[in-house]
Amino acid sequence: MRLLSQLLAKNRAWAAETTSHDPEFFSRLARLQTPKYLWIGCSDSRVPANQIVGMAPGEMFVHRNVANLVVHTDLNCLSVIQYAVEALRVEHIIVCGHYGCGGVLAALRDSKLGLIDNWLRNVQSVRSKHRSQIESLATEGERHARMCELNVIEQVINVCQSTVVRNSWAQGQSISVHGWIYGLSDGLLRDLGMGVTAETEIDAYYELAFARVEAEGRSTLEPARA
Numbered sequence: 001m002r003l004l005s006q007l008l009a010k011n012r013a014w015a016a017e018t019t020s021h022d023p024e025f026f027s028r029l030a031r032l033q034t035p036k037y038l039w040i041g042c043s044d045s046r047v048p049a050n051q052i053v054g055m056a057p058g059e060m061f062v063h064r065n066v067a068n069l070v071v072h073t074d075l076n077c078l079s080v081i082q083y084a085v086e087a088l089r090v091e092h093i094i095v096c097g098h099y100g101c102g103g104v105l106a107a108l109r110d111s112k113l114g115l116i117d118n119w120l121r122n123v124q125s126v127r128s129k130h131r132s133q134i135e136s137l138a139t140e141g142e143r144h145a146r147m148c149e150l151n152v153i154e155q156v157i158n159v160c161q162s163t164v165v166r167n168s169w170a171q172g173q174s175i176s177v178h179g180w181i182y183g184l185s186d187g188l189l190r191d192l193g194m195g196v197t198a199e200t201e202i203d204a205y206y207e208l209a210f211a212r213v214e215a216e217g218r219s220t221l222e223p224a225r226a
Contacts (some may be wrong), residue, residue: 016139038062040068040094040096043099045100047182053119069123094177098148099185100148103119104148115221149213176196177195180192193208
């Protein structure tokens with residue numbers, strides 16, 4: 001309980017400091033949220049969405065799950081996308097993975113972890129789809145990094161193929177869907193070359209991103225993690 005009390009104390013200190021810098025911050029935030037961005041990221045505690053892009057609360061709508069997946073039967077994620085697109089009218093959807101992702105590593109190794117294995121079947125589908133490219137890499141660290149990249153690209157496609165985004169594009173709404181990946185070892189984001197703004201662009205951007213990832217590789221790899 002003492003640890004929880006420390007969190008509450010830190011909250012009070014944060015609220016006081018925020019108010020001292022901007023007395024109207026919380027009253028302004030309580031009135032309306034108008035983010036331009038939806039972030040779909042991993043639940044990993046080392047990848048805090050707002051913080052790594054330097055944005056304050058209210059500037060980014062966030063959904064996180066293990067391995068940053070967008071699954072067409074996941075009503076939680078799809079509901080977030082619908083609310084962001086139709087109610088908040090976001091302009092950009094960012095799928096952000098990260099190197100060293102434990103969920104991706106478990107899928108790569110075909111680890112047996114219990115209930116989560118059912119969820120990670122979606123990442124194993126990415127592995128199966130790109131098996132030849134992944135298995136051509138010499139080390140597990142290289143294969144792991146490539147899987148993290150390919151998983152992001154595939155999830156961007158899943159966002160683009162969702163009925164919510166397709167319908168919004170058909171109605172003329174301006175939405176761009178992007179794929180990024182975050183480096184735990186340097187704190188930097190990398191654009192994977194996905195910037196889809198219309199359904200007709202999906203195939204072209206997919207091929208471009210896939211070829212780019214294969215051609216560039218990685219000079220500094222995150223270590224594999226158990």
